[in-house]
Amino acid sequence: MNSIKNILRNSSLRPTKQRIMIGKLLFNDTNKHVTAESLYRELKASEQKISLATVYNTLHDFCEKKLLKKVNVDAEKVYFDTNTNPHHHFYSDSEKLLIDISKDKIKIHGLPKAPKGKKIKDVELIAHLSDS
Amino acid sequence: MNSIKNILRNSSLRPTKQRIMIGKLLFNDTNKHVTAESLYRELKASEQKISLATVYNTLHDFCEKKLLKKVNVDAEKVYFDTNTNPHHHFYSDSEKLLIDISKDKIKIHGLPKAPKGKKIKDVELIAHLSDS
């Protein structure tokens, strides 16, 4: 109920009406992959008064505070992932649908070391799905 | 010299001036990762007369004919990869730079089977780089 407020406070984000609305949709549910538009539609469907710009602002704020992770899998739009632990994805290009793959299911061997002056920040694996 | 023409003919693409210009830039060189804009700039830098729409058209045509592969790694823009063999990438988000990782360097174990009705078309791994 007010755990959302705590999440926000712990991240030095003011618990405003809009951030709480979004927080409820994102963090009460199990893991979700949303886009700015899908979240905006979900908010409007529940009679919430919010602007699209705020949805974008909030998603970006949440990302900066590591409450969300950006997923770039499709050029059309950016996905935001409530699962911030390292993990991988199936992606259905036709349905535009992301499905988590638990990190510890998968073992990756032989990754070369990063070019000098660089380090590997994150390894993401995307298994693209097609019908049949 | 006319191997580009052959590549185009073999793909049932008319060897027009514009496609040959682009083919030379893409297929004579070693593996390249370009965006529509970067390729357009490269063409204009060499005094070539071509429109941006044609660059987009040609990149898409080349993709359909499997002469190029699309890489979605950054929400900003789409990359086109002259390396059409399955392989993986380093990506430097700060420099917007893709680096190939040979497929056979890397072994991936434990990939779950695709959801029913779906199959895995392609597995791509992206190792995001940061400074230091």
Next chain:
DNA sequence: CAACAGATTAGAATTATTCTAAACTGAGAT
């Protein structure tokens, strides 16, 4: 409550990309 930094907002702007519809051109047929 007063004050103000931080947040929200509508709408304009930006950017990559796609679309449109008219002009052009490569290649096969005559």
Next chain:
DNA sequence: ATCTCAGTTTAGAATAATTCTAATCTGTTG
């Protein structure tokens, strides 16, 4: 070589996701 036409190119308009602007509002702190 010329004719013909489907395929291609093109400029510019349109689209769509996202960002920006600058005015208004609100949560928090004193």
